[in-house]
Amino acid sequence: MNFMLAVVKIGGQQFTVKNDQTLYVPHVDANAGDKVEFADVLLTDSDGKLSAGAAVKALVKAEIVSQVQGNKVIAFKMKRRKGFRKKHGHRTHYTKIKIESIA
Numbered sequence: 001m002n003f004m005l006a007v008v009k010i011g012g013q014q015f016t017v018k019n020d021q022t023l024y025v026p027h028v029d030a031n032a033g034d035k036v037e038f039a040d041v042l043l044t045d046s047d048g049k050l051s052a053g054a055a056v057k058a059l060v061k062a063e064i065v066s067q068v069q070g071n072k073v074i075a076f077k078m079k080r081r082k083g084f085r086k087k088h089g090h091r092t093h094y095t096k097i098k099i100e101s102i103a
């Protein structure tokens with residue numbers, strides 16, 4: 001059965017995916033070029049026929065394109081007139097994946 005789109009849960013977030021789509025997801029521990037499978041599919045749409053919940057028996061196959069970092073996020077805390085200043089920053093890790101098939 002060839003699905004047109006699916007809602008899949010990756011890293012605690014839900015993504016709507018289609019075949020041959022490229023997207024950024026929370027960090028997946030794999031190297032570039034590796035094939036990964038996501039079995040936590042919440043909803044599928046096949047030619048207008050929706051399937052959700054326990055009735056979904058689908059698997060999303062993807063390829064890791066690269067590991068990237070997001071923009072720098074600065075957390076700055078300050079208390080006025082006290083001389084208290086804290087500055088922290090971080091860059092979130094993301095994985096760029098390409099959806100190969102929804103089966």
